[in-house]
Amino acid sequence: MLTNNYPIETVINKAITVLTEEKEYSKRTSKAVICTWMQFREFCINNEYNSYSTEAKNEFIHNIQNNKPTYKNGTIVSKIKNMQILDLIANHKNWSKGKLYPKPELSEEFSAFIEKQETFLKSRNYSMFSLETIQKQMKSMFYFFQNKGITDFKHVEKEHINMYIMSLKGHARSTLRGELSRVRQVFHNAYLLKFTTHDMSCYVPTFNLGHSQSKIKIWNSDEIHKLLNSIDKANPKGLRDTAIIVIASELGMRHRDIINLKLSDIDWEMCSITFIQSKTGKVNTLPVNEKIGNAIIDYLHIRPETDHDYLFVNFNPPYDKMKTFSSSFNEYVKRAGITVPTEAHHNMHSQRATVATRLLEAGVSPDDIFSFLGHSDRESLHNYIRMDIEHLRECALSFEGGEFV
Numbered sequence: 001m002l003t004n005n006y007p008i009e010t011v012i013n014k015a016i017t018v019l020t021e022e023k024e025y026s027k028r029t030s031k032a033v034i035c036t037w038m039q040f041r042e043f044c045i046n047n048e049y050n051s052y053s054t055e056a057k058n059e060f061i062h063n064i065q066n067n068k069p070t071y072k073n074g075t076i077v078s079k080i081k082n083m084q085i086l087d088l089i090a091n092h093k094n095w096s097k098g099k100l101y102p103k104p105e106l107s108e109e110f111s112a113f114i115e116k117q118e119t120f121l122k123s124r125n126y127s128m129f130s131l132e133t134i135q136k137q138m139k140s141m142f143y144f145f146q147n148k149g150i151t152d153f154k155h156v157e158k159e160h161i162n163m164y165i166m167s168l169k170g171h172a173r174s175t176l177r178g179e180l181s182r183v184r185q186v187f188h189n190a191y192l193l194k195f196t197t198h199d200m201s202c203y204v205p206t207f208n209l210g211h212s213q214s215k216i217k218i219w220n221s222d223e224i225h226k227l228l229n230s231i232d233k234a235n236p237k238g239l240r241d242t243a244i245i246v247i248a249s250e251l252g253m254r255h256r257d258i259i260n261l262k263l264s265d266i267d268w269e270m271c272s273i274t275f276i277q278s279k280t281g282k283v284n285t286l287p288v289n290e291k292i293g294n295a296i297i298d299y300l301h302i303r304p305e306t307d308h309d310y311l312f313v314n315f316n317p318p319y320d321k322m323k324t325f326s327s328s329f330n331e332y333v334k335r336a337g338i339t340v341p342t343e344a345h346h347n348m349h350s351q352r353a354t355v356a357t358r359l360l361e362a363g364v365s366p367d368d369i370f371s372f373l374g375h376s377d378r379e380s381l382h383n384y385i386r387m388d389i390e391h392l393r394e395c396a397l398s399f400e401g402g403e404f405v
Contacts, residue, residue, distance in 0.1 A: 005020045005134055006051055006052050006090070007050065007051055007052070008040075008041055008044045008045075008049065008050065008051065008052055009041070010052075011040075011052040011086070011089075011090045012037050012040075012041055012086070014089065014090075015037060015085070015086050015089040015090070016034055016037070018089050019033060019034070019085075019089075032078065032082070033082045033085060036078075036079045036082035036083065037082065037086055039079075040056075040057070040060050040083065040086070043056075043060045043063070043229055044056055044060075047059070052090050054087065057083050057086070057087055060083065061079075061080055061083055062092075063131070064076055064079050065080075066173075072335065103353075104143075104253065104353050106139070106142055106143070106146070107142075107146060107151035107152060107154040108151075109151065109153065109195070109356070110142040110146075110151070110152070112133065113153075113190060113193065114138060114139070114142075115148065117134075117138075117186070117189050117190075117192050117193065118131060118135070120192075120193060121134070121189075122187060127277070127278060127279055127280055127281030128281070129256065129278040129279050129280070129281075130279065130280075130281075133182070134182050134185065134186070137179060137182040137183065137186075138182070138186050141164050141183060141186070143163070144161060144163075144164050144167060146335065148160060148163070153190055153195045153196045153200075154196070156198075156200065158203045161183070161187075161200065161203045161204060162203075162326070164183070165180065165183070165204070165205070168180075180205065180206070183204050184204040185201070185203045187199065187201040187203070187204065188199040188201040188271055192355060201244070209238040215341065216345045216349075216350050216353040217340055217341075217345060217346035217350040217353075218350070218352075218353060218354050218357050219249070219350065219351065219354045223336075223338050224249050226336040226337070226338060227245060227332055227336045228242060228245060228246070228335065228336065229336070230332050230335040231245075231332060231335035233298075236302040236315055237315050239295075239298050239299045239301075239302055240299050240312060240315075241325070241328055241332070242295055242298070242299070243292075243296050243299040243312075243350075244258055244312060244325055245296040245332070246291060246292055246295040247261075247292055247295075247296075248348055248351040248352070249351050249354065249355070250289065250291060250292050250355070251273075251287075251292070251355065252350070252351060252352040252353075252354070252355030252356060252372075252373055253286070254277070254278065254279060254352065255324075255325060255326065255347075255349060256278045256279075257275060257277055257278055258312070258325070259310075259312060259321070259322050259323070259324065259325060260278060260310070261273065261275060261310070261311040261312065262274070262275075262309045262311060263309050263310075263311055264309055265311070266296070266311070268288075268293075271287060271288045271289075271293065272285050272286065272287055272288055273286050273287075274290055275287065277374050280374065282374060286372070288373040296311075304319040305319075306318070306319035306320075308320065308321055310322075312325075316369070325348060326347060329347065329348050330347065333346060352373065355373070356369055356373060359372065
């Protein structure tokens with residue numbers, strides 16, 4: 001434990017080491033935290049505080065709150081939080097994100113429901129991805145209720161459900177539709193599992209995207225070429241990222257499924273990839289064409305040596321599996337100078353919509369597209385492909401030789 005008698009420099013250096021090693025925050029946020037600590041060090045020097053103390057920390061915070069110098073309210077809150085992190089490290093020698101404001105325990109009834117619903121959904125072959133998504137939404141709602149003093153289902157009224165739904169205001173329309181669907185499912189399951197005497201799912205409004213449905217970016221061949229050309233292929237990371245984008249643009253695989261691919265999923269003799277879909281839990285097999293194969297092989301030549309079987313790994317020790325590729329993809333889009341309408345979703349998932357549209361353009365039947373993309377229901381498919389001819393003309397991709405390969 002670092003006591004209140006340790007020199008300021010020792011405490012701050014220790015805190016910086018802990019913050020850097022834990023990697024709980026992004027580089028940008030970590031930089032802001034350390035900036036506050038450096039400001040605190042300067043404050044201690046000016047006020048002749050040689051060793052760390054809670055009193056010195058509180059006086060520093062008092063100065064910040066009294067606008068010395070002048071700060072916006074949001075900045076003041078952030079700096080106070082940064083000092084609380086420093087105090088935790090100084091007095092407890094460790095810290096983890098979320099420790100400052102730990103969430104309270106869920107009530108006994110809500111906890112029991114979470115456990116029973118998980119067993120119930122597993123019996124219906126829900127994938128781990130779906131279970132995690134539902135649980136995250138459910139806990140968010142239960143914490144909301146508990147903040148209102150509600151700890152069981154019998155005290156949940158229609159107005160409370162409406163209040164929670166109003167708290168989701170500002171979410172993307174497509175996101176909101178999924179959230180409402182999960183809330184409706186939770187209350188229906190609460191009735192089936194006898195936590196409620198009547199089905200309160202009827203209180204949850206439906207959400208029809210209708211004609212104002214959020215647009216999805218459909219990429220043409222020139223844009224995909226620009227995207228791939230924006231990547232530095234002389235860099236090992238660039239070869240890895242190229243392989244990821246090629247797989248997404250050729251096969252329309254979900255972002256998470258690409259990240260979860262294992263070396264053992266690739267059958268080089270059969271030129272195919274066989275994997276378990278994270279969303280549906282179902283097995284899907286897709287072809288590996290020459291473009292995909294070459295991109296993967298180029299990457300494998302420089303892939304770090306690691307015991308991990310995952311295909312795509314980080315290039316920093318200990319070379320773990322990648323957690324996400326979303327931010328890198330968005331960065332390449334900017335680097336390529338591709339103009340995207342502000343209302344159009346242009347993330348990794350838009351590559352999936354592009355492949356669906358491309359297949360439809362090539363004359364592939366919706367049923368075959370449904371099977372190829374591994375959709376669990378046709379409603380999902382219809383969210384991707386545009387059935388009207390005019391839209392298809394706008395979205396059509398001009399492929400080499402005019403053929404789909």
